[in-house]
Amino acid sequence: MGPLLQVEGLKKWFSINDSKLFRGEKHFVKAVDFIDFSIEKGETLSLVGESGCGKSTTGRAVLRLIEGTEGKVVLDGVNLYSLKSNELKKLRKDMQIVFQDPYASLNPRLKVRQIIEEPMTIHTNLTKKERTEKVKQIMTDVGLNIMYLDRYPHQFSGGQRQRIGIARALAVEPKLIIMDEPVSALDVSVQAQVLNLIQDLQEKYGLTYLFITHNLSVVKHISDRVAVMYLGKIVEIGNKASFFETPLHPYSQALISAIPETNRTLKRERILLKGDIPSPVDPPEGCRFNTRCPFVMDICKILEPPLTLLKEDHYAACHLYTEGIGDIGKL
Amino acid sequence: MKNFFIKRVLQSIPILFGITIMTFFIMQLAPGNPMETMINPKISPEEMRRMRDSLGLNDPIYVQYITWMKEILQGNLGYTVKTGQPVGQLILERLPATFLLTGSAFVMAFVIGIPLGVYSATHRYKVQDYFLTVISFVGISIPSFFLGLGMIFIFALKLGWLPTSGMVTIGSDFTGLTLLADYLSHVIMPSTVLAMPTIAIVMRFTRSSMLEVLSQDYIRTADAKGLSKNVVYLKHALRNALIPVITIFGLSIPFLFGGAYITEYIFNWPGMGSLGIQSIVAREYPVIMALNLFTSILVMSGNLLADILYAWTDPRIRY
Amino acid sequence: DPVSKSEEGKDSEAKSGGSLTVAFNSEPGNLNPMVYATTSDTNVTHMLYDSLVMPDEELKMVGSLAESWEVSEDNKTYTFKLKEGVKWHDGKPFTADDVEFNFTALAHPDYDGGAFWRVESIVGAVEYQAGKAESVSGIEVVDETTIKFTTKDPAAPFLSGLFIGLLPKHTLDGVNPGEWAKHESNRSPVGTGPFKFTKWETGQYIELEKNADYFKGSPILDKVIVRFGDANTMLASFISKDVDITTVPVAETPSVSSLDYAELVTQNQLSVYYVGFNSKADHFGDPLVRKALAHAIDKENIVTSILGEYGAVADDVFPSSHWSHNPDLPVYEFDKDKSESLLKEAGYEKNSKGIYEKDGKPFIFTFEVPTGTKEREQSAVLLKQMWEQIGVTAEIRSLDFPTLVTKLLPKDDGGAQRAVTADDYSAYILGFGIEADPDEYRSYFGTNYQPPNGYNFVGYSNADVDVLLENQAKELDLDKRQEYIWEVGKKLAEDEIWIPLYEQNTPHVVNTRVKGFNPDFRGATFNAKEWSVE
Amino acid sequence: MTQQVIWEQETEPKSGFFNSDAWIRFKKNKLALFGAIVLSLFVLTAILAPVLAPYDPYISQTKADGTFNVHASPSAEYLLGTDSLGRDLLSRIIYGSRVSLSVAFVAVMIATVTGVILGMIAGYYGKWVDTVIMRITDIVICFPVLFLAISIATILKPSIFNVMIIIGLVSWTTMTRLVRGEVLRVRETEYIEAAKAMGQSNILIIVRHVLPNIMAPIVVQATLQTAEAILTESALSFLGVGVQQPVPSWGNMLNEATSIMVLQFKPWVWIPAGFAILITILCINFVGDGLRDALDPKTKND
Amino acid sequence: MENILEVRNLKTYFYTDGKEIPAVDGVSFEIRQGETLGIVGESGSGKSITALSLLKLIPQPPGKIIDGEIIFKGENILDYNDKQMRKLRGNQISMIFQEPMTSLNPVFTVGNQIVEVLVLHRNLSNKQARKKAIEMLELVGIPLASKRIDEYPHQLSGGMRQRVMIAMSLACDPALLIADEPTTALDVTTQAQILDLMNNLKTKFNMSTLLITHDLGVVSESADRVAVMYLGRIVEYADVDAFFENPLHPYSIGLLNSIPSMFKDVNRLDPIPGQVPHPTELKKGCRFQTRCPHAMKICVEEEPDLIPVENKSVRCWMYTNRYKELEGEEWDHYSKLKV
Ligand SMILES: Nc1ncnc2c1ncn2[C@@H]1O[C@H](COP(=O)(O)OP(=O)(O)OP(=O)(O)O)[C@@H](O)[C@H]1O
Ligand SMILES: Nc1ncnc2c1ncn2[C@@H]1O[C@H](COP(=O)(O)OP(=O)(O)OP(=O)(O)O)[C@@H](O)[C@H]1O
Ligand SMILES: [Mg+2]
Numbered sequence A: 001m002g003p004l005l006q007v008e009g010l011k012k013w014f015s016i017n018d019s020k021l022f023r024g025e026k027h028f029v030k031a032v033d034f035i036d037f038s039i040e041k042g043e044t045l046s047l048v049g050e051s052g053c054g055k056s057t058t059g060r061a062v063l064r065l066i067e068g069t070e071g072k073v074v075l076d077g078v079n080l081y082s083l084k085s086n087e088l089k090k091l092r093k094d095m096q097i098v099f100q101d102p103y104a105s106l107n108p109r110l111k112v113r114q115i116i117e118e119p120m121t122i123h124t125n126l127t128k129k130e131r132t133e134k135v136k137q138i139m140t141d142v143g144l145n146i147m148y149l150d151r152y153p154h155q156f157s158g159g160q161r162q163r164i165g166i167a168r169a170l171a172v173e174p175k176l177i178i179m180d181e182p183v184s185a186l187d188v189s190v191q192a193q194v195l196n197l198i199q200d201l202q203e204k205y206g207l208t209y210l211f212i213t214h215n216l217s218v219v220k221h222i223s224d225r226v227a228v229m230y231l232g233k234i235v236e237i238g239n240k241a242s243f244f245e246t247p248l249h250p251y252s253q254a255l256i257s258a259i260p261e262t263n264r265t266l267k268r269e270r271i272l273l274k275g276d277i278p279s280p281v282d283p284p285e286g287c288r289f290n291t292r293c294p295f296v297m298d299i300c301k302i303l304e305p306p307l308t309l310l311k312e313d314h315y316a317a318c319h320l321y322t323e324g325i326g327d328i329g330k331l
Numbered sequence B: 001m002k003n004f005f006i007k008r009v010l011q012s013i014p015i016l017f018g019i020t021i022m023t024f025f026i027m028q029l030a031p032g033n034p035m036e037t038m039i040n041p042k043i044s045p046e047e048m049r050r051m052r053d054s055l056g057l058n059d060p061i062y063v064q065y066i067t068w069m070k071e072i073l074q075g076n077l078g079y080t081v082k083t084g085q086p087v088g089q090l091i092l093e094r095l096p097a098t099f100l101l102t103g104s105a106f107v108m109a110f111v112i113g114i115p116l117g118v119y120s121a122t123h124r125y126k127v128q129d130y131f132l133t134v135i136s137f138v139g140i141s142i143p144s145f146f147l148g149l150g151m152i153f154i155f156a157l158k159l160g161w162l163p164t165s166g167m168v169t170i171g172s173d174f175t176g177l178t179l180l181a182d183y184l185s186h187v188i189m190p191s192t193v194l195a196m197p198t199i200a201i202v203m204r205f206t207r208s209s210m211l212e213v214l215s216q217d218y219i220r221t222a223d224a225k226g227l228s229k230n231v232v233y234l235k236h237a238l239r240n241a242l243i244p245v246i247t248i249f250g251l252s253i254p255f256l257f258g259g260a261y262i263t264e265y266i267f268n269w270p271g272m273g274s275l276g277i278q279s280i281v282a283r284e285y286p287v288i289m290a291l292n293l294f295t296s297i298l299v300m301s302g303n304l305l306a307d308i309l310y311a312w313t314d315p316r317i318r319y
Numbered sequence C: 001d002p003v004s005k006s007e008e009g010k011d012s013e014a015k016s017g018g019s020l021t022v023a024f025n026s027e028p029g030n031l032n033p034m035v036y037a038t039t040s041d042t043n044v045t046h047m048l049y050d051s052l053v054m055p056d057e058e059l060k061m062v063g064s065l066a067e068s069w070e071v072s073e074d075n076k077t078y079t080f081k082l083k084e085g086v087k088w089h090d091g092k093p094f095t096a097d098d099v100e101f102n103f104t105a106l107a108h109p110d111y112d113g114g115a116f117w118r119v120e121s122i123v124g125a126v127e128y129q130a131g132k133a134e135s136v137s138g139i140e141v142v143d144e145t146t147i148k149f150t151t152k153d154p155a156a157p158f159l160s161g162l163f164i165g166l167l168p169k170h171t172l173d174g175v176n177p178g179e180w181a182k183h184e185s186n187r188s189p190v191g192t193g194p195f196k197f198t199k200w201e202t203g204q205y206i207e208l209e210k211n212a213d214y215f216k217g218s219p220i221l222d223k224v225i226v227r228f229g230d231a232n233t234m235l236a237s238f239i240s241k242d243v244d245i246t247t248v249p250v251a252e253t254p255s256v257s258s259l260d261y262a263e264l265v266t267q268n269q270l271s272v273y274y275v276g277f278n279s280k281a282d283h284f285g286d287p288l289v290r291k292a293l294a295h296a297i298d299k300e301n302i303v304t305s306i307l308g309e310y311g312a313v314a315d316d317v318f319p320s321s322h323w324s325h326n327p328d329l330p331v332y333e334f335d336k337d338k339s340e341s342l343l344k345e346a347g348y349e350k351n352s353k354g355i356y357e358k359d360g361k362p363f364i365f366t367f368e369v370p371t372g373t374k375e376r377e378q379s380a381v382l383l384k385q386m387w388e389q390i391g392v393t394a395e396i397r398s399l400d401f402p403t404l405v406t407k408l409l410p411k412d413d414g415g416a417q418r419a420v421t422a423d424d425y426s427a428y429i430l431g432f433g434i435e436a437d438p439d440e441y442r443s444y445f446g447t448n449y450q451p452p453n454g455y456n457f458v459g460y461s462n463a464d465v466d467v468l469l470e471n472q473a474k475e476l477d478l479d480k481r482q483e484y485i486w487e488v489g490k491k492l493a494e495d496e497i498w499i500p501l502y503e504q505n506t507p508h509v510v511n512t513r514v515k516g517f518n519p520d521f522r523g524a525t526f527n528a529k530e531w532s533v534e
Numbered sequence D: 001m002t003q004q005v006i007w008e009q010e011t012e013p014k015s016g017f018f019n020s021d022a023w024i025r026f027k028k029n030k031l032a033l034f035g036a037i038v039l040s041l042f043v044l045t046a047i048l049a050p051v052l053a054p055y056d057p058y059i060s061q062t063k064a065d066g067t068f069n070v071h072a073s074p075s076a077e078y079l080l081g082t083d084s085l086g087r088d089l090l091s092r093i094i095y096g097s098r099v100s101l102s103v104a105f106v107a108v109m110i111a112t113v114t115g116v117i118l119g120m121i122a123g124y125y126g127k128w129v130d131t132v133i134m135r136i137t138d139i140v141i142c143f144p145v146l147f148l149a150i151s152i153a154t155i156l157k158p159s160i161f162n163v164m165i166i167i168g169l170v171s172w173t174t175m176t177r178l179v180r181g182e183v184l185r186v187r188e189t190e191y192i193e194a195a196k197a198m199g200q201s202n203i204l205i206i207v208r209h210v211l212p213n214i215m216a217p218i219v220v221q222a223t224l225q226t227a228e229a230i231l232t233e234s235a236l237s238f239l240g241v242g243v244q245q246p247v248p249s250w251g252n253m254l255n256e257a258t259s260i261m262v263l264q265f266k267p268w269v270w271i272p273a274g275f276a277i278l279i280t281i282l283c284i285n286f287v288g289d290g291l292r293d294a295l296d297p298k299t300k301n302d
Numbered sequence E: 001m002e003n004i005l006e007v008r009n010l011k012t013y014f015y016t017d018g019k020e021i022p023a024v025d026g027v028s029f030e031i032r033q034g035e036t037l038g039i040v041g042e043s044g045s046g047k048s049i050t051a052l053s054l055l056k057l058i059p060q061p062p063g064k065i066i067d068g069e070i071i072f073k074g075e076n077i078l079d080y081n082d083k084q085m086r087k088l089r090g091n092q093i094s095m096i097f098q099e100p101m102t103s104l105n106p107v108f109t110v111g112n113q114i115v116e117v118l119v120l121h122r123n124l125s126n127k128q129a130r131k132k133a134i135e136m137l138e139l140v141g142i143p144l145a146s147k148r149i150d151e152y153p154h155q156l157s158g159g160m161r162q163r164v165m166i167a168m169s170l171a172c173d174p175a176l177l178i179a180d181e182p183t184t185a186l187d188v189t190t191q192a193q194i195l196d197l198m199n200n201l202k203t204k205f206n207m208s209t210l211l212i213t214h215d216l217g218v219v220s221e222s223a224d225r226v227a228v229m230y231l232g233r234i235v236e237y238a239d240v241d242a243f244f245e246n247p248l249h250p251y252s253i254g255l256l257n258s259i260p261s262m263f264k265d266v267n268r269l270d271p272i273p274g275q276v277p278h279p280t281e282l283k284k285g286c287r288f289q290t291r292c293p294h295a296m297k298i299c300v301e302e303e304p305d306l307i308p309v310e311n312k313s314v315r316c317w318m319y320t321n322r323y324k325e326l327e328g329e330e331w332d333h334y335s336k337l338k339v
């Protein structure tokens, strides 16, 4: 059996309406630009990158919540991009999403019961009673007191709301859950609670996660594999151990080194990147990272490096490792 | 910016078109035509028929519409049915008066409304704020015809401070400053009446916009810089607070023109509003349609102006 | 007596000059008397133009621009001798050519200003209008100061039809009468009248100055300003002394009566307000029913409550101060019992709700009330109450005048006029008046004048009345004509197809500094020449 | 499962309207509360009109001599005097509240329903549907309200019902724009995305998720439009195309007072109607303002 | 080293809905010349209110400084009038806020906003101020400063804006810089840049800094001393090295255990249970009692003082003699909370 999720050549360009009325030029935000990755069943793939690099867009395009411009998303053998909208609706049972903002992602006018029940009413034929039973069970699973069945979201704290969001995602027993920064908005102590929960649920239900975040410590803690995005491209993808031991892409190295650490015994050399992330409307030629890369070479400004398998289950897209150009010995 | 401008103008063409169609439609549905306001036993029905024919009133609607549009596109707004006056001229004669009235009302609305709104916002929870709030609601709540008549009664008849109606003192031969003073004394009451609800709305809007802005982070930044309250309010806050108020610019234009119908009527103001009322009563289609076209163009230019102002005050918007 | 005479003389001498502002409620559409003259137009044009003949206070025609005239034996030919030395405001002389020009134009095929009826009876007018003739053969210029009109048949209203302001040939010569409406002279007129046009500020006022060379003698005032605006506003302007003369709504008269510089002057309008019925509609075909409704009306009370001293009860459809009014007519007293017994006689029974019904149809009808005249609207409300008292329900439907017209003169789908049916309307309230000649009633009551051929929208048909109406139109002898018309009035009252309600006079308020303001049915400004100010 | 600890709130939040946050916030706004109370009184008056009115508002009162008792000044017999046709003004004010309030209410219902439906469609479906609806709205907005109202009034014969329709027809545009804007805002929220992600149908998304969340601005706007509707009705009455005699509405009663004579000599004719309008609109505005604050999620305390 | 700022028993309360919210409730600390004090704590613990109190920028109503002393350079600025305060703000004490996106006025160019402070406090002419502003922008590492000075905030990236904020706050050479979560809204790579910049500038200007953050990593790397706040109180106050070596308060320990570490592999995190209660909910006892694994009866009944333990100060009964006396009398409040 292949991977649970297989994404091939996914691309999402947003066209921006500008006022160049008579010029006929169209401009695009190349939010996601031709990416490939796959997730095995029961695995957690983390997608990291800086703000605006296209993580959320990837997540949404994978679920076809926004239509990808190009590409293929195969979930459990079915290409989502070949389905008609009603077929897709049926398949939504298998894939769910949890959002970053615990305040915005729950309809403030619905009770917790209704929120968690809703996917069931769409996808199952359970009776009202059965549904209520199930809601109670899920609430217990995510650590919510079943006494709160009839409360509204605003009567909960951020952490509890995030639990409700997770419970909603779980309600129809999906195969894949996309977690779009589920803990970024939470305080550290609550974040830890929710991370634990996410892990526990994965064990219990054998869930597969696409975990989107910008927090590398969280990535390190939770994922099996890690993909690093930069300006709409995946620049490095590999299993966690290998990735954190030897990050290959200079960008990944910079990212890791930039995390402030409480462990004061370890003094690290910090790689400070220059400047800011360029605009996705017109990204740099060649390697997209070349404007900020400490190791930039001439070739980087011309040729875009392909994502290459460099170690076992560890790919990177960087000319440093292209034979004859960089120094492969660095590995 | 230029492109934006051109685009907006082009966009308004279908709207204008729609306006002409809608006006025409309404006018066609209205029972009666100008001839019927002239019913007279001495004019035989046969003659009436002839007259209708010669005015094209017996043509199918779409033919009438096309004929009318053709003329409009050639810059000819037609002639009044009953009296044969050129509509374009009629409106042009009325235009300055309406501009004077709505213009002064417009200026009043913003010149009075904005400072009061700012004052109210910066005195939130204080007596002054509550007072202004109630006053502004009263301003919104008074029917304009009533306010108008009341003002005439008090300021013109009882106190004798202001002329009762009209735009100039008839038979006077003022020039220069005295003429200006004469205009002012005539315009002050009608424009106050016309502006009243808008003053109140601008004030309420400025107030809430100001309150919103005052809770923004950059105001805290300005405070943290050690700037005085006045600089914070009038430089940092007001400039931002005015941005949403600009939308009222655009919206208030049809409102003021609509209000002018009644205000002009009450104050015998020789503008387009009183012409409008007369024309509707007399079923003078060409006038009504031309008036409509005119106000619509004004309204749209007003909105365009508001957009431009928007871009001007808000550097985040660049078209 | 000599004292008062000398005083009068002193008055006019000493007070000569000055300017006066008179206000009306609407602005003239144009100042061409040949193009749809409305009251607001004639209020101004009366001061600018003269007509060939004009009515005197008793509505008899007397000469104006005509010095004198003779009627031939067969009552068909009128020879007018014109006044000499009359000049247009621009100095050009007025001649018989001007007269011919005006009346020929009215028959021009393209003319559509609504005054063709004035020349319709002239020989050749119809032919000329149809394009079958080069000129109107019945109009003949004899010499510079003599002109002759020939009618096909003796036509009683013909003379009064000549009461229309005359335009100068030299400004309009060569202009197709169909285009007159658009001609610029409408807004910068030249006439022969007592005042000359000086300026027109749209929406504000029209200014006239005196014509010192006026052939009937120079006016006293130097300047007359005509303003227009809403009645209340104009009243306010009067109070603030910006306006010298204005009409006041009846209800407003108390507000000026206390002013020491105000004087109320009444203008008789020769008009009667009435309720009309669609004789084809349910209930109203039966004269008994109409009479029953008439008996239910307390006209006296309406007049005292609404009009006070500016109104009078009317029992005749002809205005009481006009010679056509017959003082001896059937009168329907206010008598509710009589009403009810008449209804019963007509076959009506009171139903459980206290409303009369016949053949299962309750007596409920829609009462069309045009907006625009406050007193009329108020009367309608009172009428409704009065009819309710006898068990008849009128549902008031307010509508503006043009809309009411679409009901009275209905059109078919193609836009052509058609006959009135039972469904078009039931009853309405309106005012009607004599403008120049009672012949106007023919179109309202003649059987042949039912829509689409006339204004008999009540569908009245009475062979006797038809004959009488046709006869009076041909009768030039006033006494005989009066007899015919009195008979018409009597028949109409017997059938009560219209219920006359009241006559309403227009109050004007006049600043006491104004002397000589004396409006009558001919118009408020008819004697502007005599006005003066202190 | 590891320990999951939830901080237990001591009291269960009470449910029901009078315990809702919105009501608690609303209650605190004294002006709004005052407005709500006065309005309720007015509504009550309207409902109980037949009980409260001392006379039939349609009947001209007569004097002993049988003539109509017109323009009688206030007295023990006629508390607020009589009008130009001798009808009891107090009774007419009371009945007028029925007419004015129901005209305003129905008109606003029409405007609201139209506006909400169009705005929702435009905002939710976007694309050409949006373009078409919004262009039409733009067109209607270009017409000054009164002009449009008078024009339509000439098409439809004046009657209470048509006055409702007219006011409704000229005032839906604001609502449409508002609703569209709100829908666009809500459409972007994550809970709508979540609903889409779970495969919910468009209709149910609109009904369950969009509509309830834009109710607050709709309610506020509708409230404020009610005030406007009362004003528009009175303006139409002034121009003679509003509610027609003999039916009393505050608008046409005030219109009767638009006379120098009445202003000057008979204040009892205009003061009650004028104040009825003024106070109602004032109160509606107070309530609307209060609702705005009470329903605004931004002012929601956490 | 002398104390540039001493805060004694600062209490800032809010009054809303008739309730009293003790947002900052008796906070004391001091900052020495050239030193960085880090304040950490979860959301709602009163960090920002503490910072705003120092500049007397508490929105009033609903807030009010009801007690305490803020001694800046030897003077209690709580006695200052408005005018004196304005002279201080942006000049002696300046502030950087969390959101670089919203903290700059969108309708003025960044140059304009920097020039404004200089003109106000340094009496420079516009021209001189502009020159100085460009210098400042260069100093904070904005390339092409003379061009960027005329740009509007929205034309700059988040990191750039935060640099502008820093340039603006340093323009008048303040004695104390208050930075309220200056990097929280930024990406890690940008955060690293900004922290680096701040560290450099601090040494360069020998400036005292109050650094507010909820990221213990940031404190560890940038502060000299640290104060941990919980519900309006400082619960632990220590030198950074000592703190991270051996945190004492159960809350500090819990915080450190909640953070997934880059250098330790743990299978499960060990979070503090529950969440921060609302400040109005606690009437007596230790504020951390509801989440403390060591809570006892005394914790519920009486609130401990901030007491010196080793080289730190801690607000916890565990480190008192009374606790030792009471040992064994463990209270089961905590177990009650388990679901
Ligand atoms: N609907 C849209 N229209 C146009 N551009 C968009 C749209 N949605 C996202 N973008 C752009 O696409 C790019 C990627 O956005 P995305 O939300 O995927 O980033 P992200 O990695 O999730 O960032 P963050 O960490 O801030 O959530 C950004 O530049 C964003 O501005
Ligand atoms: N304007 C206000 N009105 C009422 N309470 C307020 C107000 N501002 C702050 N508070 C309360 O004061 C307490 C402390 O808030 P503060 O902003 O200092 O927290 P913080 O530690 O800065 O949190 P964060 O990390 O979220 O910025 C909070 O409980 C908050 O509810
Ligand atoms: Mg994202």
Ligand SMILES: [Mg+2]
Pocket (backbone or CB within 6 Å): E047, E048, E049, E180
């Ligand atoms: Mg904070």
